Amino acid sequence: MEVGFLGLGIMGKAMAANLLRHGFRVTVWNRTLSKCDELAALGATVGETPAKVVAKCNYTIAMLSDPSAALSVVFDKDGVLEQIGEGKGYVDMSTVDAATSCKISEAVKQKAGAFVEAPVSGSKKPAEDGQLVILAAGDKALYDDMVPAFDVLGKKSFFLGEIGNGAKMKLVVNMIMGSTMNAFSEGLCLADKSGLSPQTLLDVLDLGAVANPMFKMKGPSMLQGSYNPAFPLKHQQKDMRLALSLGDENAVAMPVAAAANEAFKKARSLGLGDLDFSAVHEVLKGAGGSGQA
Amino acid sequence: MEVGFLGLGIMGKAMAANLLRHGFRVTVWNRTLSKCDELAALGATVGETPAKVVAKCNYTIAMLSDPSAALSVVFDKDGVLEQIGEGKGYVDMSTVDAATSCKISEAVKQKAGAFVEAPVSGSKKPAEDGQLVILAAGDKALYDDMVPAFDVLGKKSFFLGEIGNGAKMKLVVNMIMGSTMNAFSEGLCLADKSGLSPQTLLDVLDLGAVANPMFKMKGPSMLQGSYNPAFPLKHQQKDMRLALSLGDENAVAMPVAAAANEAFKKARSLGLGDLDFSAVHEVLKGAGGSGQA
Amino acid sequence: MEVGFLGLGIMGKAMAANLLRHGFRVTVWNRTLSKCDELAALGATVGETPAKVVAKCNYTIAMLSDPSAALSVVFDKDGVLEQIGEGKGYVDMSTVDAATSCKISEAVKQKAGAFVEAPVSGSKKPAEDGQLVILAAGDKALYDDMVPAFDVLGKKSFFLGEIGNGAKMKLVVNMIMGSTMNAFSEGLCLADKSGLSPQTLLDVLDLGAVANPMFKMKGPSMLQGSYNPAFPLKHQQKDMRLALSLGDENAVAMPVAAAANEAFKKARSLGLGDLDFSAVHEVLKGAGGSGQA
Amino acid sequence: MEVGFLGLGIMGKAMAANLLRHGFRVTVWNRTLSKCDELAALGATVGETPAKVVAKCNYTIAMLSDPSAALSVVFDKDGVLEQIGEGKGYVDMSTVDAATSCKISEAVKQKAGAFVEAPVSGSKKPAEDGQLVILAAGDKALYDDMVPAFDVLGKKSFFLGEIGNGAKMKLVVNMIMGSTMNAFSEGLCLADKSGLSPQTLLDVLDLGAVANPMFKMKGPSMLQGSYNPAFPLKHQQKDMRLALSLGDENAVAMPVAAAANEAFKKARSLGLGDLDFSAVHEVLKGAGGSGQA
Incomplete structure (x- = not known):
């Protein structure tokens, strides 16, 4: 199977390398083209622009750093839109908000292309080990075509229905995580x-009954007042807020999440927003902002 | 090692049998003496009264159904107190409140005996499999003597310091569980x-990061609105209340636990107190009390 | 003093009549022009369009039903913008969101006109009695010019600084009211x-110390389960949400408001959104939606 | 009408003086008898012991500082119990918990005396002005007999039914006050x-609609970070806790009160317990304990 791959940051590089290792033919592109060299050494072809990658491959995966990069790769000159069309699929695995995802989806569909959003849960290590969890939504036929690639990239992929559901599922999971x-x-x-x-x-x-990886991983450092930011508190609080907004739209009362959100806000007000989200512990301890990253 | 064992309910029978299986000499007693037969068949000696068991054994374990049974076995005629004394240890593994535990502790110590409270987490299956978690507190020397027995009964035992700490540790764990x-x-x-x-x-x-046995075990039945009471909601709510009281004594603000407690109270007000504590889901769903046990 | 007055709904009619009664010369306009007759009978001049009113008067007040009407009167053909300019002031007393207010403010200022937003607290009766509370913000010189009119319309007016502050002050007040x-x-x-x-x-x-008009007015009907909508619950909940968002922007933790908001959301989920905001009582009573308007 | 009066602290002195001023014949007693002089100068008779006061008067009012003083005056040697009996009434206006009140009530009734608990809301100034609010419960006939005295002491008295209801009513009012x-x-x-x-x-x-004396009185000093203790925060938090316990007994979910209680607990943990209860403002401001009394 031949795939294009746009974006070779920490995550993208590991993912593209995994695909190569499992026998996929991969054409890579990165804004800074020199970053492609490492992948070329592993057997990748290098594409000069997103448009050229899409022209060459029927399936193109993107893994970009943020919504603005995700939009730029699609809509800019030499972007995905110039070559997407009938018979071609585009899969954005970046973490973006629902609005960004919808905008890309509509543009791709207007060109008769197929689109899947597929944000992942898991960071560098799971990406390298092919142990990501993939939350896909959008075009079901394209999702089905991508399953062999998803099987290489993740330990599990889910098809969640319409565009936006990938982002929503992440919010729900993160809300439970934040309250817990x-x-x-x-x-x-x-x-x-x-x-x-x-x-x-x-x-x-x-x-016991609620033993979980987060307690095991974060507990010891929390007791030391050390909050190296794996997932920054301000992002966790943003996700709590967005999950509460989603609940507001759908008239779901969530008093525990609301109380947890206020604690995260309090932590932000104490200047802890850039530490790990476990730094909310400083608020509850009553120490008032003395935590360290 | 020779141990006495008082109380052969579901838990006690499984625990005493485990001790026999691992080569302990065990003298058992139960209020309804006929319940001792099964253990006798496995090699246990039968004691006629708690006092006689204590007279015969240097170490006596109790596993009784509630505080009143725990008090009765110690203070009634032919009870533990009549024979406890210098060189003898008494270990109460029943789940009782701190006040009950303190009362027993003081009476035993006044007779120069040693006392350990050792409530467990885990129910029938872990008791049978020797996989309990033992939260011990009180006399450290007695605890040390009991380690071989605790190793048979549980996968892990903890010594938590002064009397009352076993009960407190259970409250903290249950509070986290209830909020989660x-x-x-x-x-x-x-x-x-x-x-x-x-x-x-x-x-x-x-x-994901918060994967835990409780989500796995309770999730599917919650989605079906089925709440077979493994741990009744009214007991969970009582533990939330006691944990919040403990926080009140020590000036610890716990806004998430407080919000969770109110949801459990709401569930009680809807008549869900005898269902499993996961029936709080009915409150949050907004169905208002239609859950079934 | 000569003023224009746009919008003769329940509030606007009472306000314009008050101005006439206190000797102001008033030129009125209403979308349905026949509604002007009553005011004409009291001595008002009738303007054919918002633009003509603005052309005639140096000061024009608007009191419109919602943001869309507020925008329409300004931006549509024959609207305020066509005649506003140097030396002319526009005062919008409608209840609109900050974004709407900003949009109007910028357009008026671009034409060299002056703008004040001045939402009021109080409904029909206080409007008739000249007992409104006026929360003004924007152009201070225009505010100063308007004081004689505000003194007739309200028992008190406040100048709150930059555009948007009027809307924000209403949110804070309504949040306190909702939590209370x-x-x-x-x-x-x-x-x-x-x-x-x-x-x-x-x-x-x-x-006692927290005796207030709301308890006195709403208490008796709440005890009867009667919730005639003076201020609909869904609007109160929206204001709670917006106040919490404002707190989010500024990192202000507000746990009590958050808990109150969840109760209002619960009420919405039970179908009580169109009743008075005091219908949150049904949620807390546990009756589950049996209230009546 | 002749009444006994036990306890001449700040409140009691003012109350007894009011009774004298309105033509009641009053026999006073105080633990430190010299405190009786001032009242004697106003026309009071002095009793040597509580028992002697009760022997002399058919109605005896007590206003003592705390539960232990309230119990002591009744149960100690030369106490109320020695002379209470058929045809004699005892009215305790001290602020005590329900258990203390019940204990006194039972002892008095066992001697065939009549008992009313009558805690008040209001402090020194209202006591002097006869503007207390009296929350009475217990023996209805005795309450009726006392109305002339209550009319002098308070602006309003309520008969609330069975013993304990006076204390409960205070808790409910204080809970609303604390959340507000x-x-x-x-x-x-x-x-x-x-x-x-x-x-x-x-x-x-x-x-506006929630204008109330507390906002007016406390607001300005809160803005200055000044919290002169009219009602100490630790007592307000205790009342919140007791109100939440009362809700727990009766399965009433009170999420807003629970959130407010956690804020008061946080304040206690920051060492603000002896300041006025308005010092919870320091928690919400995020200043962390810099308030001053």
Whole structure:
């Protein structure tokens, strides 16, 4: 199977390399073309522009850093739109908001091309290991065609229906994660102030019904007041806000998420927005902003 | 090692049998003595009263149904107190409140005996499999002596310091569990009302950072509105309340737990108190009490 | 003083009549021109279009039903913009969002005219009695010129600084009102379920530190489950949401408002959005949607 | 009418003086007897012990500082119980918990005496002015007999039914007050951070639907960060907690009160417990404990 691949950042490079390793023929493009060399050494062809990649390949995947890069690659001169059309599919795996995704989708469809949004959960390591979770939505036939590639890139892919559902699913997951983080932090504080060892609480939790990777990974550093930003608090709070807005549109009351969101806002007001989202622990501890990244 | 064992309910029978299987000499007692037969068949000696068991064994474990049974076995005629004393240890593994535990502890210590409270997390299956988690507190020397038995009964035991800490640790863990359940339920509702498949959400969650046994076990039945009471909602709400009281004593603000507690109270007001604590989902769904056990 | 007056709905008619009664010369316009007759009988001149009113008067007040009407009167053919300019002032007293207000402000200023937004608090009765509270913002010189008119229309006017501040002040006030309504409703429920007379609670509250017109006015009908919509719940909830968004922008944590907002959302989900905002009482009572308008 | 009066603290002295001024014959007692001199100068008779006061008067009012003083005056040697009996009434106007009130009530009734609990709302100034609000419960016949005295002491008295209801009514009122204080503080913070003048917000609020004495009295000092303790925050938080417990007993969900309670707890954790309850404003402002009494 031949695929185009636009965007060779940390994630994209690992993903394109995985495809090559599994026998895909891959034509890569990156804004800074020199970044293509490494992939060329692994057997990739280099395309000069997004348009040329799309002209050459029936399926093109993009993995770009943000909504503006995602839009630029499609709509700019020499962009995807110039060559997309009947029989060609475009798959954007970048994390973008629903509005950006819809805009790209409509433009591609107007040219008779097929479009799938496919944001992923997982970062560098899972990308390298082909262990991403892929939240796809849009054109079902294109999704079906892409399954062999998704099987290489991720441990699991989901088809979620209409465009926008990928982004929504991420919001719901992140909202649950954010509320759970608050519950966790409150428990650590309660243990500490009640004369119990928070470290022992971590051990007990890890053997129980709510044992989960996040508690295991973040707990020890939270107890040290160390919040190296894997997922910045301001982004987590933004996702809480967007999830609450989605709930507002659909008249879903979510009092626990609302309380958690206020704690994240409080953390932002204390200047913790750029630390990891686990830094909400500083708010609950009452230390007031003394955390370190 | 020789141990006494008081109380052969579902939990106690499985635990005593485990001890026998691992080569402990066990003298058992139960209020209804006929319940001892099964253990006798596995090699246990039968004691006629708690006092006689304590007289015979240097270490006696109790696993009783509630605080009143726990008190009765100690303070009634022919009870533990009549024979406890210097060189003898008593280990209560029942789930009781801190006050009950303290009362027993003081009485045992006044007789120069040693006492450990050791409530467990885990129910029938983990008891049978020797996979309980044991939250012990009280006399450290007695705890050390009991480690071989705890190793047989549980996958892990913790020594938590002074009497009362076992009960407190359970409250903290249950509070985190209760808040997390609310976060989970809110997410399921949001997915559903936003046009996403809640079933797919379960699958996505199970691959992510907050994947945990509770989501896996309770999620599918919650989606069916089925709440077979593994842990009754009214008990979960009581533990939330007690955890919030503990936070009140120690001036720990816990806004997410407080919001979760109100949802559980709402569930109680809708008559869902005897269903599983996951029935709080009915409140958040807005169905208002139509869940079934 | 000569003023133009655009919009003769319930509010506008009462306000224009007040101005006439206090000796202002008033030129009125209304989309349905026949509505001008009543004012003409009181001495008003009738203008054929907004543009003609502005051409005639140095100061023109508008009181329109919603943002779309407010925009239409300015930007449509024969609208305010055609005649506004140097030396002329436009005062919009309609309740509109900040974006609408900004759009009008910029257009007026581009034509060298002066603009003041001046939303009011108070409805029909206070409008008739000249007892409105006027929340003005924008051009300070124009505000100063308008004080004689504002003194007739309201019991008090405030100048709040830059455009948008009038709308923001209304949001803050409505947020406090919405949270206080929830506190009130929770208290009524608690009294009722605890065996106290909610009617007596109303009497006790009315003698105490938080006695206020809202408790006095809404309490008795809430106890009867009657929610005649003076201020529809869906609008109150929208204002709570916008106030929380404003807090989000400025990193202000507002946990009580957030909890109150979720209760209003719950009320919406039960179909109570068109009733008075006091219908949130139905959510807290647990009756689930049986209230009546 | 002849009445006994036990307890001549700030409140009691003012109340007894009011009774004398209105023609009641009053026999006073105070633990430190010299405090009786001032009242004797106004015409009071002095009793040597509570028992002697009760022996002399058919109706005896008590106004004591706390539950322990209230119990002591009744149960100690030379206490009320020694002389209470058929045809004699005892009215405790101290602020005590329901349990204390019940204990006194039962003891008095066992001696065939009549008992009314009658906690008041209002402090020194209203006591002097006879403007207290009296929340009475217990023996209805005794209440009826006391109405002439209550009319002198308060602007209004309520008979609330069975013993305990006076205390409960105070809790409900204080809960509403505590939540409303939080709503108010959140609004002041939102105004401030959004570029609006909090002082102007106070003025606008004072003209609107939720204008109330508390906003008027506390607002200006809150803006200055000054929290002279009229009602200490730790007592307000205790009342929130007790009101939430009452809600727990009766399965009433009160999410706004719960959120407000957590803010008060946070304030306590920052060391603000002895300041006025309006010091919760420091938590919401995010200043973290810099308030002054």
